[in-house]
Amino acid sequence: MHGFIPPERFFAYLTWTEIQAMSDKQNTVIIQPIGAIEQHGPHLPIIVDSAISVGVLGTALSQLDPQIPAYALPPLYYGKSNEHWHFPGTISLSAQTLLATLKEVAESIYRAGFRKLVFMNSHGGQPQVIEIIARDLHQEYSDFLIFPFFTWRVPHIAKEVLSKKELEMGIHAGDAETSIMLALLPEQVKMEQAVCEYPPELPSESLLSIEGKLPFAWVTKDLSKSGVIGDATTATRAKGDRILASVAKGWVQAIEDVYNFQIPKN
C-alpha cells in the first residue's frame, strides 16, 4: 500500500500507540501528498499528478537523514480538476470539497499532537485552494504551522533539459511531466501516442497571458484538442531520471527546512 514511500516513513503503517508515544511531535514533519485524477493527453494515464507527488516524495524520503522525523500520509488522489471537465476519466472535487477535506485531515493531524503539516501539491489547477486553507488553519490554530507547497517550486534542473518554448508554454502533459512519468511508471506511458500541441498564440502586444501576471480563466478545451499543452514527443526517460533526482533533492532540503523552522518572533 505504501507504493513509492519507504514503509518506515508511511504514516498509515503506524499504530495509535506508536503515534501517541512519539517524541518531538512539535517538529515532526507530516506530509500530505496531493494530486489529481485528470486527463493528461492520449499518451499518459490520468494518475500523473498523484504519481508525481508520491514518486518525488518517496524518492526524497528515502534520501532524508534518518534522524529527521517525517511521515507521508496516504496520498489524496483526487483534486480540483474542472478545467479538464470535457475529457472523460477526469474526476474532480469542487473547491469547497477540497477545502473541507484538507481542513478535516489537518485537524485530525493537529488533534494527534503534530504541529507541522506540509501540503505537497502537484496539480497546477489548485495551489490557490491549498494556500487559502493553509492560512485559515494557521489563523484558527496559531501553533499549527502549515506549508502549502507546489511540488515543482523547489530548485530543480528542468531549465537545463527543456527547450525555452517548453519552459514557457509546456504547462500540461508536456516534456517535463512525460519524462518524469517515464522515470516513475514507464510501463504506463504510451510514447507512440505522444503529441506536440501548443496553444494558439495571443497577439504579441497584449499584456494578457494563459498563466502569469494578467491571465484569463480557461478550460483545457479552449487551448488544446488532444489535452496536451506542450511537447510530449521530446520526452525521454534519461531526462525524467535527471528531473526526478533534482526535484527530489529539492524536497529533501524543503523537509529539512520545515523540520528546523520556527515562526519568526517579533
Ligand SMILES: [Zn+2]
Ligand atoms: Zn499534471
